Amino acid sequence: MVQDLEEEDKNHIGEKRGNLKLIIPVRCFTCGSLIGDKWEEFSKRVKEGENPRKVLDDLGIKRYCCRRMLISHVETMDELLEYFQKKPKTSEKK
Numbered sequence: 188m189v190q191d192l193e194e195e196d197k198n199h200i201g202e203k204r205g206n207l208k209l210i211i212p213v214r215c216f217t218c219g220s221l222i223g224d225k226w227e228e229f230s231k232r233v234k235e236g237e238n239p240r241k242v243l244d245d246l247g248i249k250r251y252c253c254r255r256m257l258i259s260h261v262e263t264m265d266e267l268l269e270y271f272q273k274k275p276k277t278s279e280k281k
Contacts, residue, residue: 206260211223211226211260214258215252216252217250217253218252220250220253222248222253225246225248226257226260228246229243229257236248239258243257243258
């Protein structure tokens with residue numbers, strides 16, 4: 188079961204942090220331009236302290252709608268997983 192989930196993990200788009208996948212939309216919601224492939228580089232460089240404006244310019248993202256997609260992306264998976272609780276296993280009745 189766990190191995191199946193790990194195999195599924197390899198097929199999803201996003202940056203992997205431990206066992207968590209961070210999901211960024213593949214295309215801009217407004218113009219349809221590809222942005223998903225630029226998230227990893229953008230995120231890494233901004234975390235290192237670079238100015239987001241300069242990073243977006245270097246990546247060739249000119250439209251403000253596409254820039255919005257990367258700048259305003261919130262990684263909600265980390266927040267949502269705090270509320271997830273596994274159900275305890277129940278013993279089978281004989």
